[in-house]
Amino acid sequence: MEDLERYAIAVTEAMPGTKVDLERAIAGLPKGAREVLVLRDVQGFKYREIAELTGVTLGTVKAQIHRARNLVQEALER
Amino acid sequence: MNRHIDDAVLNDYVEGLVPEDVAREVDGNLASCKECTARLEALALLLAELAGPPHDASPARDLWPGIQAQIGAGGAVSISRGRAAGNRIFSFPPAELVAASVVWTLLSGGAVWMALTARQDRAVVAVTEVTETAGARAESNMVLPVVGAATTEYERAIASLEFILEQGRDQLDPQTVETIEMSLNTIDRAIGEARQALSSDPNNAGLNRLLIKYVQSKLRVLRQASAAIQI
Numbered sequence: 001m002e003d004l005e006r007y008a009i010a011v012t013e014a015m016p017g018t019k020v021d022l023e024r025a026i027a028g029l030p031k032g033a034r035e036v037l038v039l040r041d042v043q044g045f046k047y048r049e050i051a052e053l054t055g056v057t058l059g060t061v062k063a064q065i066h067r068a069r070n071l072v073q074e075a076l077e078r
Numbered sequence: 079m080n081r082h083i084d085d086a087v088l089n090d091y092v093e094g095l096v097p098e099d100v101a102r103e104v105d106g107n108l109a110s111c112k113e114c115t116a117r118l119e120a121l122a123l124l125l126a127e128l129a130g131p132p133h134d135a136s137p138a139r140d141l142w143p144g145i146q147a148q149i150g151a152g153g154a155v156s157i158s159r160g161r162a163a164g165n166r167i168f169s170f171p172p173a174e175l176v177a178a179s180v181v182w183t184l185l186s187g188g189a190v191w192m193a194l195t196a197r198q199d200r201a202v203v204a205v206t207e208v209t210e211t212a213g214a215r216a217e218s219n220m221v222l223p224v225v226g227a228a229t230t231e232y233e234r235a236i237a238s239l240e241f242i243l244e245q246g247r248d249q250l251d252p253q254t255v256e257t258i259e260m261s262l263n264t265i266d267r268a269i270g271e272a273r274q275a276l277s278s279d280p281n282n283a284g285l286n287r288l289l290i291k292y293v294q295s296k297l298r299v300l301r302q303a304s305a306a307i308q309i
Contacts, residue, residue, distance in 0.1 A: 041128040
């Protein structure tokens, strides 16, 4: 799985188009933050569903997603 | 001077998750606080970028259309099924499933694009029609009985595309084939794990949706690969 994650990062870094920075910012997130952000904001899962899938509370999921969004915004601003 | 809007409230506001009284309070703050307005705009822009397709004339060259295809499956399903919120509702640890989903959400479209030339001239029309029907069922009307039917239709389409790929694999560069097979193996493992988890918890709506997304990703990889084969 670590190999795949490295590969995912390499792929996203090599992608053309305007989304490169965003993809790179997502790829650079800590693993847990990346998972919940993608599930919520890219794949459109509901908070409740993410909580069930990841086995953490709804409040924790929301906090993780808010943090992940902040981290992505910070990465994009760099 | 107004207090700045709490980060959690701002996030909920952008997503339309706050009650009306809170929304009015936020509206009042935004009317007078440039900093909060700027935060709101930045957050809304980020969410739009994460969810939206790129304005790109060559969709096969970008992984976002694939991701975009997975968005909008927001049907009204309940995942709890009578259990306490926050508890795991299936015994199979889902961490691998979730991680796999995220990895090849990023990986599968882009990897195959990188391996293939962007030949778009050979559409697999019949298969596309079948899978679009399945996709519409799976995404616009996401209730559990429909999931089985949708995956069955996907599987038929996948079988057709696998046949095309098998027949035409000699036309592809060996490294390309290796990349495609790596993506497909990853997806197949995730599909297998999802099915295993579902055997313990068949009514889990979240797992059913994950399975649909995995199958959709496999279809996407196969479509891209098949489009590069001349038959």
